[in-house]
Amino acid sequence: MDTRDEILAQAAARGDRAAFAALVARHYDRLVGFAWRMTGSRAEAEDLAQDICVALPRKLAGWRAEARFTTWLYRVAVNAAHDRRRRQAVRDRVASGWGDWELARQDAMAEDRAAQDWLTQAMALLPDDLRETVALVLGEELTQAQAAEVLGISEGTVAWRMSEVKRRLRAVAAEEAKA
Numbered sequence: 473m474d475t476r477d478e479i480l481a482q483a484a485a486r487g488d489r490a491a492f493a494a495l496v497a498r499h500y501d502r503l504v505g506f507a508w509r510m511t512g513s514r515a516e517a518e519d520l521a522q523d524i525c526v527a528l529p530r531k532l533a534g535w536r537a538e539a540r541f542t543t544w545l546y547r548v549a550v551n552a553a554h555d556r557r558r559r560q561a562v563r564d565r566v567a568s569g570w571g572d573w574e575l576a577r578q579d580a581m582a583e584d585r586a587a588q589d590w591l592t593q594a595m596a597l598l599p600d601d602l603r604e605t606v607a608l609v610l611g612e613e614l615t616q617a618q619a620a621e622v623l624g625i626s627e628g629t630v631a632w633r634m635s636e637v638k639r640r641l642r643a644v645a646a647e648e649a650k651a
Contacts, residue, residue: 509607
């Protein structure tokens with residue numbers, strides 16, 4: 473019988489390397505999938521998941537077991553994605569003055585993004601809060617109550633966000649149908 477995540481997390485927080493390895497092995501693919509749904513990029517998702525795993529031993533020391541381990545881990549992932557976006561925004565501001573080379577690099581990145589499938593493009597149009605919500609509810613199959621707990625918002629806000637996602641995706645589909 474498998475050891476519960478919470479028991480493994482407590483052991484890992486005390487420095488048990490085998491418990492830490494078991495947690496990472498158990499949840500790494502889920503982390504990468506969730507990160508991909510938040511970022512829309514497989515490479516960025518893998519980088520984000522690796523960053524989370526590197527920081528996880530330090531983060532586990534502060535885990536208070538007030539929520540399920542997976543709920544806490546999703547919160548860690550959401551926070552890591554926010555931090556990564558903030559760092560990227562700073563880098564983008566710095567890089568924006570680098571002239572033709574930077575413009576060419578940004579054009580190449582835009583062409584790469586344009587090659588993604590329809591859903592990835594439509595999801596990229598959503599604000600971060602909506603994308604995070606839909607990644608948890610549809611991608612990770614959490615209930616709205618669980619997603620609300622991960623995001624630290626009310627269940628009603630999760631329901632509204634899901635409704636807003638549907639409305640926006642319908643609008644994108646309708647706009648593409650006209651073209």
